[in-house]
Amino acid sequence: MNTEAPLSVLFEPRTVAVVGASASPGKAGHAMLRSLRSFPGSLFPINPRATEIEGLPAYPRVSEIPNEVDLAVLVLPPQAVPSALGDCAEAGVRAAVVCSGGMGESGAEGAALQEEALDVARKAGIRALGPNTSGYINPLAGIYASFVPGAPEIQPGGIAVVAQSGGVNHALAFQAQSEGLGTRLAVGLGNAMDVGAADVLDYLATDKATQAILLHVEGVPDGRRLFEVVERTVERKPVIALNIGRSDVRDFAQSHTGALMGSWQLARAALAQAGAVVVENTVQMLDAARALAASRLPPAARPGVAVVSGQAGPALIIADALRTAGAELPELEPPTVDRLGELLAPVTYQRNPVDTGRPSDSFVDVLTAVGRDPGIDTLALYALHEPPALDPVAVLREFKARSGKPTIFITAGPQKETESIVTSLEAAGIPAYLSPERGAWATHALTADARAAHRRKQRKHHRAPEATALPPLGSGTVDEAMAKDLLGAVGIHTPRRQVCATRDEAQDARTDLGGRVVVKVLDANITHKSEAGGVHVGVGSPEAMEVALDAIDRLNPDGAVRYLIEEHAPPGIELIFGGSRDPSFGPTVLLGVGGTAAEAIGDVALRLAPLSAGDAAEMIDELSAKKLLEGFRGQPAVDKAELIGALLAVSSLLINRPEIAELDINPMRATAGGLLALDALVLTETQ
Secondary structure, eight states: OOOSSOHHHHHSOSEEEEETOOSSTTSHHHHHHHHGGGOSSEEEEEOTTOSEETTEEOBSSGGGOSSOOSEEEEOSOGGGHHHHHHHHHHHTOOEEEEOOOSSGGGOHHHHHHHHHHHHHHHHHTOEEEOSSOOEEEEGGGTEEEEOSTTGGGOOEEEEEEEESSHHHHHHHHHHHHHTTOOEEEEEEOTTOSSSOHHHHHHHHHTOTTOOEEEEEESOOTTHHHHHHHHHHHTTTSOEEEEEOOSSSOHHHHHHHHOOOOOOHHHHHHHHHHHTOEEOSSHHHHHHHHHHHHHOOOOOOSSOBEEEEESSHHHHHHHHHHHHHTTOBOOOOOHHHHHHHHHHSOTTSOOSSSEEOSSOOTTHHHHHHHHHTSTTOSEEEEEOOOOTTTOOHHHHHHHHHHHTOOOEEEEOOSOHHHHHHHHHHHHHTTOOEESSHHHHHHHHHHHHHHHHHHHHHHHHHHOOOOOOOOOOOOOSEEEOHHHHHHHHHHTTOOOOOEEEESSHHHHHHHHHHTTSOEEEEEOOTTOSOHHHHTOEEEEEOSHHHHHHHHHHHHTTSTTSOOOEEEEEOOOOEEEEEEEEEEETTTEEEEEEEEOSTTHHHHOOEEEEESSOOHHHHHHHHHHOTTGGGGGTGGGOOOOOHHHHHHHHHHHHHHHHHOTTEEEEEEEEEEEETTEEEEOOEEEEEOOO
């Protein structure tokens, strides 16, 4: 990362040179120059075969321009980029947009070319956007450094876009325009050889004109830094993130931007943990941005939503969508219900959702009563367009003056009338939507942002456990007995066990441990012991022990075999606890449904270490199988506090013992007496 020049030079230049400018329509250099004609500063075309382009004096090289140049936009074949950047360095240029494709995304030769270009830029202190980008637009400053047709038509506003793809960057900006939202800054990162998403987020975090940030991610080469920057940014601005990779698109993404995809699920979890509102598509992105640009809820563990509707059917759609997304719709307090009983007909439902029947003069009083309920943080209001029964603009303006509680308005009706209502409400700072589903998602985004802010506060006050004296670990794979000693040192319980070097010791251990045991091969090189025939359960007699030992001896007939004899564990629910060091995101903790089918089921939750207690609690709640842990069909409920403690212990191990590359507890059995780690694998690497 090059930090010699601030990004303001890149995004707020006073002078711009277009290297590769062309007078030929259809060429990218021509389109780029035309887009920049509205630039209020000085604009210089660079072309060695022209003296004038589009009415502007042209120069053969940037270094021959008599003025100081802040930004050079390179629209050149890839082979020409390093030398062009060298000329920019000679001229004292401090920022560049490298549009050229055919570099890091195109194979070894292109990657070498990109590395050469980056070396030139770094030595000169030039901040470089790209390569392989269509550029950026800054409508507020009148800078359209983009060769995409129509880019100069995008109007200024408060929504910023940071997209790995230049195509997505422009698509979101155009989509925002069609939705009546203006663009503050829209940046296509391309291959991001220098300026990456984290850099632009840092720039936008302190930008007064930015109200909300849309973040599009295809791959995360430095996930830990992105996590930290998102976490800082959301303290000031909401971040709405869309990351690609749920299906197998890694090869295409590699050819597209040269990015390493990594784990989609981990990137998604990390972005949410950092405080971004993570969405599934671009429509959700813009719906969330509209709501969050207008207002953000105070931090809350479980922010309450009230649905108030003039029609019962749409209210059910909204409430169902909100609950499915995980939002809380608490029942209204008795005083609130009593007040609603005075305002509404008795046939209406009044506990949340609130069905008003048809809208009437009491609508604003209904909203006021609901808004004052102590369990309600935000409201979603639905009303069909029914003049003169309801003037939503007047009602919501009055309610805003009375309450100030963030409210989402949702309506339907004739297009011209409803679009006029949406525009009027937007001007009053009240987000409005034309479908129940989109309004519900926007409401959910408000609550997700508030929950994330609450988690951040928890994390700031969370103290990681002190590093305790832990047993030494060898290099490579640690055998199960040593791994369990390590777990015991951090408070994770394991079955009583004995390590035995001979058959006689194994027979004695069976008696000592209660007569019915589990017999395992103890060999760090055999990581899948069950599949290899190295685990024998329910061994309850000397004869059964001999059979088990014979089977284990056959696994290594030429060497010394050690046996691990453990007491038989009681029944319970099997989970998997894991820890690893992701090459992009660093130490990561996993919780999931365990046992031999763990990979096939794939019911897991991921978070970056260090965890707070709130992070751990959310991991448990995220599992699809969480009902199994709550006492399903008469089974004993798992102690959530103990689960949280075990997750924090795994997190602590990863933080305090950097030599641990991988930690796998599978299964971790949740029994009536508590958690028991039945198997453990630890892989270390030399630091």
